[in-house]
Amino acid sequence: MSARLAACAALGVLCLLQLLCMVRAPAAWSPSAIDVSLQKGEALVLGQAELATPQAKARQLLLRRDGAGQWWLRNLSSARPLLLQGEDGELRAGSVAPRTGQQFQIGARRFAVLAASPREVTLADGAREWRFDGASLLRDGQLQPPCPEVHLLERAIARWNGVAPATLTLARALTFGGNLDCGNRIGLAQLAPGSAALARSGARLLLAANGGQQPRSPVLLSTGDGPAVELAQQESALAGVHAIVAGHTRLALAIVGQRIELRPSRQVALFAQPQATLAPQVNWRWQQRALWALPASPLWWLAGALCALLAARAALAWQRGPRPSAHGAASALLVVAGITGVLLQRAGTPPGAAISMLLAWGALWCWLLVPGRATLAGTAATLLLAAGLLAQLEMGLGAPESSWLRYFQKTAALLAFGLGAALQLRLHWRAAVPQSRVEWMLAALAACALGALLLQVLFGDETGVFDLQPVEFAKLALSAVSAHCIAVGMGWQTGAPRRRWLRLVAPALLFGALLALALIEVDDYSPLVLLMVWSTAMALAWSLAARQRGAVAAVLLLGCVALGAIAGLRGAGADGVAQWGFYADRFLVWLDPASHPHTGQQMLAGARAIAEGGWWGADQWLGLASLGQGAGSVLRIPAVQDDFAPSFFLNRHGLAAALALWGLQALLLCGLLQTAARALAASTAARDYRQAWRGRFHCFALCGGAAFLLGHFLLSWGTNLAIFPVMGQPMSFLSAGGSHLLFFICPLLALNAISAQTFEENSSCRSMSNMKY
Numbered sequence: 001m002s003a004r005l006a007a008c009a010a011l012g013v014l015c016l017l018q019l020l021c022m023v024r025a026p027a028a029w030s031p032s033a034i035d036v037s038l039q040k041g042e043a044l045v046l047g048q049a050e051l052a053t054p055q056a057k058a059r060q061l062l063l064r065r066d067g068a069g070q071w072w073l074r075n076l077s078s079a080r081p082l083l084l085q086g087e088d089g090e091l092r093a094g095s096v097a098p099r100t101g102q103q104f105q106i107g108a109r110r111f112a113v114l115a116a117s118p119r120e121v122t123l124a125d126g127a128r129e130w131r132f133d134g135a136s137l138l139r140d141g142q143l144q145p146p147c148p149e150v151h152l153l154e155r156a157i158a159r160w161n162g163v164a165p166a167t168l169t170l171a172r173a174l175t176f177g178g179n180l181d182c183g184n185r186i187g188l189a190q191l192a193p194g195s196a197a198l199a200r201s202g203a204r205l206l207l208a209a210n211g212g213q214q215p216r217s218p219v220l221l222s223t224g225d226g227p228a229v230e231l232a233q234q235e236s237a238l239a240g241v242h243a244i245v246a247g248h249t250r251l252a253l254a255i256v257g258q259r260i261e262l263r264p265s266r267q268v269a270l271f272a273q274p275q276a277t278l279a280p281q282v283n284w285r286w287q288q289r290a291l292w293a294l295p296a297s298p299l300w301w302l303a304g305a306l307c308a309l310l311a312a313r314a315a316l317a318w319q320r321g322p323r324p325s326a327h328g329a330a331s332a333l334l335v336v337a338g339i340t341g342v343l344l345q346r347a348g349t350p351p352g353a354a355i356s357m358l359l360a361w362g363a364l365w366c367w368l369l370v371p372g373r374a375t376l377a378g379t380a381a382t383l384l385l386a387a388g389l390l391a392q393l394e395m396g397l398g399a400p401e402s403s404w405l406r407y408f409q410k411t412a413a414l415l416a417f418g419l420g421a422a423l424q425l426r427l428h429w430r431a432a433v434p435q436s437r438v439e440w441m442l443a444a445l446a447a448c449a450l451g452a453l454l455l456q457v458l459f460g461d462e463t464g465v466f467d468l469q470p471v472e473f474a475k476l477a478l479s480a481v482s483a484h485c486i487a488v489g490m491g492w493q494t495g496a497p498r499r500r501w502l503r504l505v506a507p508a509l510l511f512g513a514l515l516a517l518a519l520i521e522v523d524d525y526s527p528l529v530l531l532m533v534w535s536t537a538m539a540l541a542w543s544l545a546a547r548q549r550g551a552v553a554a555v556l557l558l559g560c561v562a563l564g565a566i567a568g569l570r571g572a573g574a575d576g577v578a579q580w581g582f583y584a585d586r587f588l589v590w591l592d593p594a595s596h597p598h599t600g601q602q603m604l605a606g607a608r609a610i611a612e613g614g615w616w617g618a619d620q621w622l623g624l625a626s627l628g629q630g631a632g633s634v635l636r637i638p639a640v641q642d643d644f645a646p647s648f649f650l651n652r653h654g655l656a657a658a659l660a661l662w663g664l665q666a667l668l669l670c671g672l673l674q675t676a677a678r679a680l681a682a683s684t685a686a687r688d689y690r691q692a693w694r695g696r697f698h699c700f701a702l703c704g705g706a707a708f709l710l711g712h713f714l715l716s717w718g719t720n721l722a723i724f725p726v727m728g729q730p731m732s733f734l735s736a737g738g739s740h741l742l743f744f745i746c747p748l749l750a751l752n753a754i755s756a757q758t759f760e761e762n763s764s765c766r767s768m769s770n771m772k773y
Contacts, residue, residue: 024628055247135169173199331423338417377671398631407736418746469739479704487696526727537707617654
């Protein structure tokens, strides 16, 4: 009871700090609507200052009204594309659908459009003829050989597109640039690959220039009856357009008489006072940031009514005593509220940050106060989650734009859903599930993980697919399936089934899929390090459980070799590493970041932020004096909300607070291993092979989860403190990683709680049985 009281006191302090952060946040203003009034024949240049768009250029677009009163837009910055959303879908400003008879020039090459339709375009330059259907490029009727630098998967997709029906092909753009005609590329000497592209957009093919490529050459477009114009500078009519997207800012558009009304959302600049210096044709209508606002959405009121019913049920159950039914209703309430929060954020109408804070508080307190014995891992995880929410809230309130609060709001909503679902599992886990049913569940889990990884390879990139990270779900599946295989393998002599190869296939497939994804999709080696840490930890866990002293010594020796390799890399220096061909750039930036001002910026900025924080934080009061205040230049660190979240924490709260955070992370790992050791002890004392298998399964699943957490902690701290080269892995519990929280951390906490509860009940039953005899 004293441990739980201490945990409640610590959680109360962290919640109080979040509340102080919210109360002390200064008032912030942003434009709710931007009115631009132009007379016929008048034009106006708009940019970052006029549109309140942080990622726009100072001269981003030209807005013009012609003599007939029609509105036109031209993008003035080729490095910052504009997207126009209208009745025909999404169109990039400065792009065009090729028409028969048109001509365009890129560099020194001129192309004529011989035939064009929404599905296919035929081009010619006088020497050759190309036909492109949105998936495959034919040169003089033949497929081009694949480009030498493409991956094996891209070659397979190209082969599929060459033989598949048009309706089943996978979209691949035709690019211009480079010195080689290959694949879906038309080579143009002295121009970078991808200088221009012809690609599917909805139900049509669009030609667009890529201004970010260097060296750059404009795409000149002509129709034969007039001078050629640069494609990127081509005007677009605003008739039928209902929104403009500049960077991450969406500007809803409405034409009202002689003016255009723009309503910015998603990423909008914030101001300390409702005033700004603007052109006479531009007028802003201001709104104050509302931290306690309720969203004006029917979904909110429907979910509110359901939550009210669940809250009433929980209150009635609590009056009869703090029974599991009350906590079951509370966890169901958290699930509904979490789903509502996610849907509202996806719809662009999230609740105020204070409402999200209350939702997160409910999830944390319900998890901490659930009936039963409090576990060390569950308590440490609760405090780590509260500390991470505090850091994300400080980022959101201290940023000069509105988008930073979305990380805190998303984490709060996903935390409510994840912990609510975990509480439901914890409360309703009663009888032991048969081993055969568990095997089917694990097979389905492995199949879903493999399917999700395949979707990421086909339709996503290293950031995920459909705003999700399937690799986090695959880590969970790999830990669970491998734990089952080890548990069965250790019990082969005690009556368990002997279909060995069949049981070993699933983890091998998952491991191979994760390894392939790391090599194909990710441009750093962090997944390889994670898999290496996990493999080493699982080998050590098996060696200890099987009492194989030789294997234990071999694993420990391997760990010492890895530490020596890191020291050896430091001693090799940049000159020695430069001879490598495998991820050499990452090591060169790590060893000599000053010589790589662009790629080394992240490491240098993080080091400056950590040095500024010192022992007691940038304010010398462990961050207490700066709660809710501006975050300053530390937010300019690339990916500070994800990979470099520890740099923000060290800058804000200092090394002393980081030591406390390290202690909580160590307690979490020790708590998981403690529960795993109890499960292994229960399996050793079990009289039935099913109970023995169950204990070993829980043990190795928890060890696998702890190994992945250890890998995340090592990589993230090592990256931020320049111990390792920069690698893109979030800090568990601290970074704004939604998929990592939902698909890995919450299920791992649920497994830990269920394991502790199950084997505690079994121990009590055995004690009662011994007392009878």
